[in-house]
């Protein structure tokens with residue numbers, strides 16, 4: 658497979674190093690031999706038509722799927738294919754189809770996200786000793802700080818299901834950040850957002866990067882992708898066909914063909930409104 662890369666590979670050891678990742682479902686190869694790295698401090702985009710394998714690739718990175726072939730390393734260690742161990746290692750994610758605890762409050766949803774970083778065990782929780790109470794107070798403080806950061810602090814006691822769509826997406830991000838990741842994977846974070854919310858989401862992604870968290874983001878909104886990303890990889894039918902900066906990606910013949918020959922931006926805009934929803 659020929660892959661064009663605009664910039665030389667980063668010299669430092671990457672944070673995430675996915676090599677030869679392949680995922681087959683029976684006769685269908687959803688992800689085909691994909692290599693991708695994300696270095697400390699980078700924002701990397703992943704684009705491609707619906708059904709290209711983007712979400713499946715995320716599922717392979719986060720232990721939801723065990724890839725048929727290939728390895729995923731995080732900070733040089735091969736990741737165990739178990740979601741909670743991946744979270745513990747330092748990778749957090751949001752979902753294309755929002756997954757919140759609808760009947761829990763906004764604050765409680767973030768507290769659930771902190772679970773992987775709290776040492777207090779079940780016994781301690783049942784006894785509710787001083788260690789537990791201290792850990793709980795600390796967790797609440799950190800969770801509230803994340804709600805401040807994402808602009809949801811005044812809704813801390815609201816039920817998640819009562820938030821407007823755009824704020825539910827922000828809450829998913831706050832919950833993901835609660836696990837104190839080094840790498841955050843965002844699966845269509847602006848789907849269903851209006852243009853103002855989308856611009857605010859861009860600012861939020863930059864602010865997350867400024868806190869020292871690297872980001873890998875799937876998005877159909879090309880303006881969002883090209884405003885934010887240091888590099889963008891394009892998946893088509895499970896294969897990475899191009900990776901590079903805006904100029905390289907937008908001018909690539911294969912990318913233009915993959916988006917049915919339309920200008921990239923309008924093709925992408927059409928995609929987000931066709932209502933197609935893939936399984937995760």
Ligand SMILES: Nc1ncnc2c1ncn2[C@@H]1O[C@H](COP(=O)(O)OP(=O)(O)O)[C@@H](O)[C@H]1O
Nearest residue numbers: 682687706707708709710711712713714935936
């Ligand atoms: N669990 C699964 N079982 C069978 N096929 C799947 C499964 N998950 C995804 N697929 C298929 O893999 C392909 C890629 O899907 P997906 O990763 O959701 O694409 P994208 O996120 O790029 O829109 C699709 O053809 C989809 O139907």
Ligand SMILES: [Mg+2]
Nearest residue numbers: 711712753935
């Ligand atoms: Mg998807």
